[in-house]
Structure formats: structure tokens, C-alpha cells
Amino acid sequence: MPPGILTLAADKATLSPANTGFMLICSALVMVMTPGLAFFYGGMVRVKSVLNMLMMSFISLGIVTILWVLYGFGLAFGTDKGGFIGWDGHFAGLSGIGLTELWGATTIPVYVFAVFQLMFAIITPALISGALADRVKFTAWALFIALWVTLVYFPVAHWVWGEGGWLFELQVIDFAGGTAVHINAGAAALGVLLVVGKRIGFKKDPMRPHSLPLVMLGAGLLWFGWFGFNAGSWLGNDDGIGAVAFVNTQVATAAAMLGWLAYEKLRHGSFTTLGAASGAVAGLVAITPACGAVSPLGAIAVGAIAGVLCAMAVNLKYKFGYDDSLDVIGVHLVGGVAGSLLVGLFATGGVQSKAKGLFYGGGFDQLGRQAVGVVCVLLYSLVVSYVLAKVIDLVMGFRVGEDEEVAGIDQAAHAETAYDFTGAGGGSIGRKGPALGEALTKKVDA
Amino acid sequence: MKLITAVIKPHRLDEVKDALQAFGVHGLTITEASGYGRQRGHTEVYRGAEYTVDLVPKIRIEVLVEDADAEELTDVIVKAARTGKIGDGKVWSIPVDDAVRVRTGERGPDAL
Numbered sequence: 284m285p286p287g288i289l290t291l292a293a294d295k296a297t298l299s300p301a302n303t304g305f306m307l308i309c310s311a312l313v314m315v316m317t318p319g320l321a322f323f324y325g326g327m328v329r330v331k332s333v334l335n336m337l338m339m340s341f342i343s344l345g346i347v348t349i350l351w352v353l354y355g356f357g358l359a360f361g362t363d364k365g366g367f368i369g370w371d372g373h374f375a376g377l378s379g380i381g382l383t384e385l386w387g388a389t390t391i392p393v394y395v396f397a398v399f400q401l402m403f404a405i406i407t408p409a410l411i412s413g414a415l416a417d418r419v420k421f422t423a424w425a426l427f428i429a430l431w432v433t434l435v436y437f438p439v440a441h442w443v444w445g446e447g448g449w450l451f452e453l454q455v456i457d458f459a460g461g462t463a464v465h466i467n468a469g470a471a472a473l474g475v476l477l478v479v480g481k482r483i484g485f486k487k488d489p490m491r492p493h494s495l496p497l498v499m500l501g502a503g504l505l506w507f508g509w510f511g512f513n514a515g516s517w518l519g520n521d522d523g524i525g526a527v528a529f530v531n532t533q534v535a536t537a538a539a540m541l542g543w544l545a546y547e548k549l550r551h552g553s554f555t556t557l558g559a560a561s562g563a564v565a566g567l568v569a570i571t572p573a574c575g576a577v578s579p580l581g582a583i584a585v586g587a588i589a590g591v592l593c594a595m596a597v598n599l600k601y602k603f604g605y606d607d608s609l610d611v612i613g614v615h616l617v618g619g620v621a622g623s624l625l626v627g628l629f630a631t632g633g634v635q636s637k638a639k640g641l642f643y644g645g646g647f648d649q650l651g652r653q654a655v656g657v658v659c660v661l662l663y664s665l666v667v668s669y670v671l672a673k674v675i676d677l678v679m680g681f682r683v684g685e686d687e688e689v690a691g692i693d694q695a696a697h698a699e700t701a702y703d704f705t706g707a708g709g710g711s712i713g714r715k716g717p718a719l720g721e722a723l724t725k726k727v728d729a
Numbered sequence: 730m731k732l733i734t735a736v737i738k739p740h741r742l743d744e745v746k747d748a749l750q751a752f753g754v755h756g757l758t759i760t761e762a763s764g765y766g767r768q769r770g771h772t773e774v775y776r777g778a779e780y781t782v783d784l785v786p787k788i789r790i791e792v793l794v795e796d797a798d799a800e801e802l803t804d805v806i807v808k809a810a811r812t813g814k815i816g817d818g819k820v821w822s823i824p825v826d827d828a829v830r831v832r833t834g835e836r837g838p839d840a841l
Contacts, residue, residue, distance in 0.1 A: 489780040491773065551774040559774060598777040610776060 298383055299390035302519035306395045309425055312511025317344055317409050319504025323560065324413045326497030327455035327609050331488060331691025332417045333701040339412035339424055346428050347405045352377050355404060356397045358437040363447025368438050379520040383701035387446065389518045389666045399515060399526055400440070407436050407464045411668075413609035414472035417482050417490075418688050421696045423681045427671060431471060438464050454634055455656035456649070458528065459516035461572025462660045469616025470661045474668030479681050481606035490608075491535060496555045507538060507566045524575055527634055531574040532567065535586030538686070539566020542590025550594075550723050552697060558594070567594035568618030573626045575635030584629060589621045622655050627653040730825040730838065735790045736762060737818040739809040748809035753834040755841065762789040765813060768815045785816060786798055793828055795838050796817050 321340035328336045340724025347355070354375060361371030373379025375399060386396035408428045413495070417426070442448040443455065443463040457463055482490070492498060514520075514529035543562025544554045557663070569589030571581055577585060597613035600606065607613065627650025632639035637654075675681050687695035694700060737745060742759070749757060763784040770783040778801040794802050799822050806820050 489782075491775055491778075491780045547774070547777075551777070553774070555773075555775060557775050594777075601778065613776075 286679075295485065296385055296388050296390050297653060298385060298392060299519060299521070302390045302521070303392060303395055305520060305525075306391050306399055306515055308519060309401040309511035309515025310402055311517065312396070312508045313399065313406070314344075314508070316402070316505050316508035316512065316559075317341070317406045319501045319508055320406060320409055320658060321501065322497045323501025323505060323564070324416070324609050324658050326494040326499075326501060327413075327492040328416045328689075330493045330702060332693055332698075333493060334693040334697050334699055335421065336416055338410040338421065338697065340417070341407050342421075342425055343409040346425060347408065347432050350429060350432060351397075351401045351404055352372055355432060356400065356436050358433075359404070359440040360397075360400065360445050363441070366447060366449035366452065366536035367442065369441045369447070386518070390521070391518055392443050396518065397516075402462060402545055403464060403512070404432060404436055404440070407468050410465070410468035410611060410615055411472045411475065414476050414607045414611040415479060417607035417680055418690065418693055418714050420478060420679070420683050421679060423679055426679075427475070427675055427681075430671050430675075431668060434671065435471065435664050436463075436467065439467050439663065443656070443660070450656050450659070453558070453652055454636070455654065456576050456626050456630065456638065457572045457623065457656065458575035458635060459513045461568070461619045462656045463625075464680050465571060465615040465619030466623065466657060466660050467570045468665045469612050469614075470664035471668035473616065475663045475672040475681075476605050476607060476612075477545070477669055478672035478676050481604075482608065483685060485606045486604075488599065492557060495560075498557060498560050500503075502563050506563055506567060508570075509536075513571060517575065523634055525707075527579075528574040530579055531582035532570055532575060534579050535570035535574070535582040535589075536563050536575045538583045538586030539563060539569065539590030539593075542566075542587040543594045546591045547592040559628045561610070562590045562594065562595075565589050565614050565618045567568070568593075568615055569622030571621070573629065576626050576629050576638075576640075577632040577634075581629035581631065585622060585625045589618050590627065592621050593618050616661075620661070623653050627651070637665055638719035730828060730841070731794055731796055731822045732825045733792045733794060733799060733802060733806070733820065733822045735792075735806045735810065735818065735820040736764070736787050737790065738816065739786055739788050739804075740814065741810045741817075742790075743813065743841065745790060745806055745809040748805050749792065749802075752805050754794065754802070754814075756792075758791040760791075762787045766819070787818060792798040793825060793841055795841065 321337040325333045326338045356377065357371050357374035361369035361374050363369050380393045384393045385391045408431055421670065440463050442450040443457050445451060460630045493691045499599055507534055510529055513532045517525040517528060520526060529688055538651040540559050540562035543558050543565060547558045548554050566586040566589055569585050573585050593614050595611045628642050630638055630640035630649055631643050632645060638649045641647060642649055672681060683692055683695060732836060762784050765783050766787055770785050773780050773782060803820050803822060811817055827836060828840045829836050
């Protein structure tokens with residue numbers, strides 16, 4: 284929700300069927316990112332906790348949807364109260380909204396805008412879960428999501444995108460969520476990590492990904508859904524800016540994947556599958572705030588820089604000894620910070636906003652604004668997430684027991700396992716299966 | 730009688746099987762196995778973290794033979810399984826007290 288969108292339509296807007304349809308499709312695309320993320324993360328953990336990893340994302344689809352309808356949309360996008368939060372009585376329960384009531388000066392209904400934004404609110408807490416793989420109580424996590432979106436995501440979304448929000452008024456550019464989504468989630472991951480601590484065996488036991496094909500599938504779904512995330516964030520495409528965002532998304536992601544792969548080939552000797560998937564995600568993260576402000580060539584630069592930077596950043600956890608299991612900080616926080624700041628360098632001034640970056644003759648103005656956005660969201664999310672996690676830890680305990688963690692959280696938390704290995708290698712030995720064979724024979728005889 | 734056990738690289742299985750057949754061995758048992766020898770396994774690097782994968786896939790072949798054939802057959806297997814590269818495997822033999830053909834009840838060398 285780009286600054287200045289309200290000034291674009293001078294005449295009273297009318298509902299555009301094309302933009303409405305486009306935005307409903309974009310909303311569905313953003314929805315698919317959450318299951319995509321679940322598989323991206325799920326493939327990276329060990330066999331014994333893959334279901335829990337999937338569920339930590341999926342549960343967000345349940346919890347956040349309900350809270351969004353009840354009060355989330357009102358808090359994030361209701362009438363501004365002092366720049367820090369919004370509220371609008373007729374948004375509560377999404378019940379006082381007219382079918383053809385338009386969102387601000389746009390050409391899409393409020394309902395469409397609300398559901399599009401809902402998908403952002405769902406995936407953001409799900410992103411945090413990657414830092415907490417294998418070791419947190421599912422109930423504690425569910426409670427954390429509910430509290431976190433209420434106290435962190437809804438307000439921050441208002442700051443950045445809500446009319447009257449203080450970062451919005453400061454004209455910080457965050458096209459589709461570099462600060463509100465990725466820095467926000469990455470900083471939260473760090474905050475919770477400081478409370479939850481490392482996995483048993485971190486740095487000692489091998490914890491390599493159990494299914495790289497799942498990781499690739501998840502990354503592919505994320506990439507696909509991200510077109511809705513970015514191209515949809517202009518809320519219509521009457522002036523072609525949504526299309527620029529789409530192109531930049533593709534270009535930056537490609538460049539970031541190549542950047543990450545080149546870095547790891549030089550550093551470790553091979554092009555890994557996980558590197559390709561991670562590089563793509565890093566590029567998607569970095570271009571998210573920038574895709575409406577830069578040119579396709581600028582997008583190549585943003586992607587390539589973010590790809591290499593994130594590939595370097597994921598090693599930090601070994602250096603500093605915090606167990607950011609699936610690199611939420613290394614990819615989302617670092618990628619989000621990189622993308623948000625690079626807007627201040629590469630913004631052309633000819634697209635989403637008139638603001639020019641340093642390399643386009645705009646001086647340090649926009650870079651300074653971007654830095655304020657980055658630092659404020661980072662600190663707010665870090666501190667509030669830490670306090671929330673601490674309170675949950677004191678009240679109910681955030682971690683599972685040691686024995687449950689070692690045996691695998693899937694069985695303990697969900698009474699299921701992802702894969703059945705008992706019949707591996709061609710069927711059960713010494714056990715008579717159900718009488719399927721007999722039944723078939725009888726049928727043939729008859 | 731001797732039980733000859735060979736742990737070899739999976740892709741040499743066909744050569745070893747053919748060589749055993751040419752030698753006149755009537756039966757053998759094959760198991761998919763995994764393990765490592767002196768060279769250990771290999772390493773993989775994911776997102777900067779290095780993981781050692783010790784267990785390498787192997788094929789384990791077991792053949793029962795008469796004492797007189799044991800040494801020559803060992804050589805036959807070694808020749809067929811060798812690639813000259815690291816991880817070619819190992820062959821050993823141990824004495825066997827008795828063997829029974831389940832279908833007929835024949836014992837000792839008759840059961841082979």
C-alpha cells in the first residue's frame with residue numbers, strides 16, 4: 284500500500300471488475316504461500332518433526348483468519364488514532380461493510396482489500412516458526428501467534444500501510460512488506476529465540492534437511508504466490524505499476540538465486556539444491572519492499588546483493604551460537620533490511636513514488652527514511668516478541684520436554700508421524716495384511 | 730564348508746554375479762547394506778554447515794561353498810568387484826559347521 288495512492292485518483296473511483304478479479308486472484312496466490320512456506324520449512328527439518336513444522340504454519344491460517352475478522356482488520360486499517368493504531372467500528376467482525384463499498388480511493392471493494400491483507404497477516408507469524416523448529420510446545424506457539432499478531436503485526440501494518448500510520452506519513456517505502464512482514468518476522472524470531480534457546484544437539488548432531496524435494500516444492504510455491512504478494516500490492520493495475528512489480532519480482536529472484544549459488548560454489552565447492560531454494564527466497568524477500576520503486580536493472584542489483592548477503596548471513600548463527608534453525612534471521616531479517624535500504628539507493632523516482640534513491644540523484648533523503656523504518660520496526664518487534672515469549676514461557680513453558688524433543692515432536696504433539704517406514708522395502712514381514720487379496724480372488728471366482 | 734561374505738559397491742553386483750555363475754556357484758544371497766571403511770563417507774554442506782554422511786550404500790553377498798573352492802572363489806569375487814578406487818569393499822570367509830537343504834533335508838556338502 285504505497286504512499287500516495289490516495290492522490291492518484293482525482294475523480295470519485297468506481298468499482299473496477301478487472302481490478303477486483305485481479306485482486307481476488309492475487310489474494311488466493313498469497314494464501315498459497317503459507318502452505319508453500321510450510322513445505323519449504325518442512326523439508327529442511329528432520330524426519331521426526333516434519334509434521335510439527337508443517338502445522339506451525341498451517342495453524343496460522345486458522346488463528347489469524349478469525350482474529351483478523353474479529354478485530355485485526357480494524358486495528359490495522361481502521362481510522363488512524365495518533366499514528367500508532369487504527370480502529371473502525373464497522374470493520375469489527377467485517378460486518379458493517381457494504382458489498383460494493385470501495386477501499387479508499389481505489390477501485391476495489393473493502394472486502395477484497397481486507398481478504399488480500401489477511402493473507403499477509405497469516406504468513407508473517409508463520410515465517411517466525413522456522414527459527415523454532417523441533418522444540419516448542421504447539422499450544423505455546425498457537426498462543427504466541429494470537430498475541431503476536433495482536434500486539435505486533437496489526438499495529439506495525441498500520442504504521443507502514445495504514446493511512447495516518449506514522450511510517451506511512453514519513454513516506455517510508457514498503458511496497459509489499461519488507462518492513463511490515465520480513466523485518467518484523469525476522470526480528471520476532473530473534474526475540475523468541477533468546478527465550479527458547481537452542482535445540483538439543485545444536486552444532487553436534489547432524490540436522491540436515493530430510494527432504495530437499497519438499498524444500499524445492501515449497502520454494503516454487505512461494506515464488507509463484509509471491510507474484511500475488513507483490514504485483515497485487517498496488518491494488519489494481521490501471522497504471523501499469525503492478526506489472527512493473529511483477530517483472531521486478533521475477534528478475535530479482537533469479538538474480539538472487541544465481542548470487543547465492545555462485546557464493547556457495549566459491550565458498551563450499553558445490554551448487555546445492557537448498558542454496559538455489561534459499562537464494563530464490565532471499566531475492567523474493569529483498570525485492571518485496573523495492574519492487575514498485577526500482578527498474579528491472581535495479582532489481583537485478585537488489586537480488587544479487589541480497590542473494591550473496593543472505594548466503595553469508597546464515598553462517599552468523601554458528602558464529603554467535605544462537606540456533607535460528609532454518610535461518611529466518613539470515614534470510615528474512617537480513618533480506619528485508621537489505622531490500623528496504625536498497626530502495627534508498629535504487630529508487631528511480633519514476634514509478635510508485637517520486638522519491639529518488641542515492642544512485643538516481645535523490646541524495647540521502649529516502650535512504651534516511653528507509654533506515655528509520657527498518658530500525659523502528661526491528662526494535663519494536665524484537666522487544667515485544669521477547670517479552671511475549673518470556674511471559675508465555677513463565678506461564679506455561681514454551682519448550683517441550685527433553686525426552687519429547689529427542690524422540691521427535693511429531694509423536695508427542697500430534698500423535699502422528701510423517702512417514703511409515705514399517706513396510707519399507709516391499710511389504711510387511713510375518714504379518715498378514717487385511718484380506719484384500721482374498722476379497723479380490725473371490726470376486727474373480729464369482 | 731565355508732561362508733564367503735563380500736561387501737561390494739552396488740554397481741559391481743552384476744559383474745560379481747556373472748563371475749560366480751561362471752565359476753559354477755549354484756546359489757547366493759544378496760542384502761542391501763550400508764557402512765563405511767577406512768575412507769569413511771562423504772561430507773555435504775547445507776547453508777554453510779558441514780555434515781558428515783558416514784554410511785555409504787553397499788551390497789552384501791553371501792555364498793556357501795565347499796572348503797576346496799573357498800580360496801579360488803574369493804579371488805574370483807575380488808577380481809570382479811575391483812574398480813581400483815576407494816570404497817571397493819571387503820571379502821572374508823568363515824567356517825560353517827553344517828547346512829541343510831530345507832526341501833529335502835540333505836545335509837553338509839550335499840545341501841549346497
